[in-house]
Amino acid sequence: MKLGAIEGGGTKFVVGVGDENGQVLDRASFPTTTPEETMQKCVDYFKDKDVEAIGFGCFGPIDPDPKSPTYGYVTTTPKPGWGHYNVVGDLKRAFPDTPIGFDTDVNGACLGEVFFGAAKGLDSAVYFTIGTGIGGGAYVEGRLLHGLVHPEMGHVKLVVRDDDPYKGKCPYHGTCFEGLCSGPAIEERWGISAKELAPDHPAWDLEAWYIGQAMANVVLTLSPKKIILGGGVMHQSHLFPRILKYMREDLNGYIQNDAVLHDDHYIVWPELGDNAGLCGSLALAVDALKK
Numbered sequence: 049m050k051l052g053a054i055e056g057g058g059t060k061f062v063v064g065v066g067d068e069n070g071q072v073l074d075r076a077s078f079p080t081t082t083p084e085e086t087m088q089k090c091v092d093y094f095k096d097k098d099v100e101a102i103g104f105g106c107f108g109p110i111d112p113d114p115k116s117p118t119y120g121y122v123t124t125t126p127k128p129g130w131g132h133y134n135v136v137g138d139l140k141r142a143f144p145d146t147p148i149g150f151d152t153d154v155n156g157a158c159l160g161e162v163f164f165g166a167a168k169g170l171d172s173a174v175y176f177t178i179g180t181g182i183g184g185g186a187y188v189e190g191r192l193l194h195g196l197v198h199p200e201m202g203h204v205k206l207v208v209r210d211d212d213p214y215k216g217k218c219p220y221h222g223t224c225f226e227g228l229c230s231g232p233a234i235e236e237r238w239g240i241s242a243k244e245l246a247p248d249h250p251a252w253d254l255e256a257w258y259i260g261q262a263m264a265n266v267v268l269t270l271s272p273k274k275i276i277l278g279g280g281v282m283h284q285s286h287l288f289p290r291i292l293k294y295m296r297e298d299l300n301g302y303i304q305n306d307a308v309l310h311d312d313h314y315i316v317w318p319e320l321g322d323n324a325g326l327c328g329s330l331a332l333a334v335d336a337l338k339k
Contacts, residue, residue: 049337052099052146053329054090055153056106056135058127059180061086062326063093068334070164070320070327082129083122087138094143101147103332105156105325106135108183112151112198120150123197149336151185153177153325155192157278157318158185159335160328165319167274174272175318176201178259179279182226186270193270202226206261212254225262229255231281247286256287260294263315267295267303278318291315 053072055062057080064075074097078089094102109125111118120136136150151159158167158175167173171190177183184201186193193199203224208214214237218227227233234242238251245251263275277291292315299308307314318324 049334050097050099051330051333052094052097052102053326053333054102054104054106055156055325055329056080056086056104057153057325058107058125061090063090064326064329065097065099066327066330068330070160070330072323072326072330075326080127083133083135083138087135091138091142099146099333101149101333101336102139102143103149103156103329103334103336104136104139105151105153105329105332108152109197109200110150110152112155112194147333147336147339149329149332149334149339151192151332152183152198153328154183154185155198156185156328156332157320157324158187158276158328159192159331160320160324160326161276161318162187163331163334164327165324166276166316168319170273172271172273173276174201174266174270174274175276175278175324177279178229178277178281179231182230182279184266186272188270188272201262201266202230204262204265206258209254209257225258229258229262229281234281242281242284247284252284252287253290255281256290257294259287260291260296261298263291263295264298267299267308273307275315276318277315278321278324282317285317288315288317 049068053064062077064072066072109123111121121134122130161167173187175185182202205224208223216222216227217233218224231242320327
């Protein structure tokens, strides 16, 4: 099976061709410029690829509801020029007979980990990317979670730790998960980029405390069988045991389950690594063919 994949990010787009097993056979990338120019580059890439379906995991917010009149649109993004733009429409005009699977980039990455990676074989998992922004995708009882639009788990409000005077980076919610824990929040709070912080810097204990709190909230609301944390900030592997510790402290013994209480691999780095987005789009293509 020959499938197309688009990982649409706010900074760059990655396109590729792969198969139903998550094998990426060819890939290319280019900067995210105007929607017209960027989508034309996607179309040009696939013109001679003869793919059976295309999966598109896109930055958002987006409208993923096929019954909606604005299905396939990027909606209220602050990215200049991209608001209320019909990205799927551009693909459908170029490839009218090709099934297209469309979802958020994080839902796509979550599906990729379920099909091919750290959550393979599970009917429940949550995927977060923690980097320039924070987004979460959820796979619940064998299907991606959408609801009204799609989850925005990066914007849940968190309790601010007593020793943290920071007011938060998010222009909408201040001290939400993204406002406290994203890469730009770390840099603004400490005056140095996350990449340059030493592993023993106090920034990391605070980061783990907040992420642990957010993961406790996820356990209480969605009860996932696996939590996967990707993105640039999570390249700090020393964070994982600290996050588990703080999540367990926050839950305070309320969830009596071995995975939460004793499994040190309950919260993990994506098995697909930095390919999670592209492989997730391949999974969206597989899903589009099934439908």
